[in-house]
Amino acid sequence: LLIMFFTTGSFADKIGPTDGNIVGRETDTVTLKFSYxxxxxxxxxxxxxxxxxxTPQFLLYKSARSANSERKPTDTRLESTTTRDSTxxxxxxxxxxxxxLYHCALR
Known part of the structure; x- marks a missing residue:
């Protein structure tokens, strides 16, 4: 399996993957990480x-810092965590x- 990244964000903000392409085998667990x-x-x-x-399909959103909201994914194999500067x-x-191709967007 090959997982690739693409980022989006506003002009004043920065967001990007911390790793390159991720490769895994069926049944493995992989973690995609973005810093912002x-x-x-x-x-x-x-x-x-x-x-x-x-076209990109929405998976989930999760808040960070002072915000406190999330929309959990319908696929229970997916989980997201956030810190002050990464997700x-x-x-x-x-x-x-x-x-x-997986996208992460900052709002």
């Missing part, structure tokens, strides 16, 4: 998955269908 910089205290971090020849998406029990 922003002066905002009310942050929402959005995760999307984009399959080949498809992670963990995928458990990898499947071939998890091979995709």
């Amino acid at each position: 910089e922003t002066s905002n205290e009310y942050i929402l971090l959005y995760w999307y998955k984009q399959d080949t020849k498809s 992670e998406l963990t995928i458990r029990g990898l499947k071939l269908s998890d091979s995709a």
